[in-house]
Amino acid sequence: MSLLSAIELTKPKRWDLAGVIILVATLAVVGANLAVSQSSTATGSISGGVTTVFATLSLVLCLLSFMVLGKTAEVGTIWGTLLSLAASIVGMTGVLLATALWAIS
Secondary structure: HHHHHOOOOOOOHHHHHHHHHHHHHHHHHHHHHHHHHHHOOOOOOOOHHHHHHHHHHHHHHEEEEEHHHHHHHHHHHHHHHHHHHHHHHHHHHHHHHHHHHHHHO
């Protein structure tokens, strides 16, 4: 029980909120990519332009999350660092997902 009482929860800072916003935006882009791919399976294949947009957005959000990761590691809390790291992983996954869905359609 003494171990749990030693853990302190810190109040989120401004950069921690930026990590949350980027994570939500990255998840929205990946969700939209999946929705477009599911709706286009009945009509045919996904166009190259749509794939380019989704891959570029995912890449930009991934790079932005790396910049926020550096800032939260400096001035933020552990929550912002973890959220920024999760956003970068989701962003990299979004790039791979966009290109894989384009390749199989």
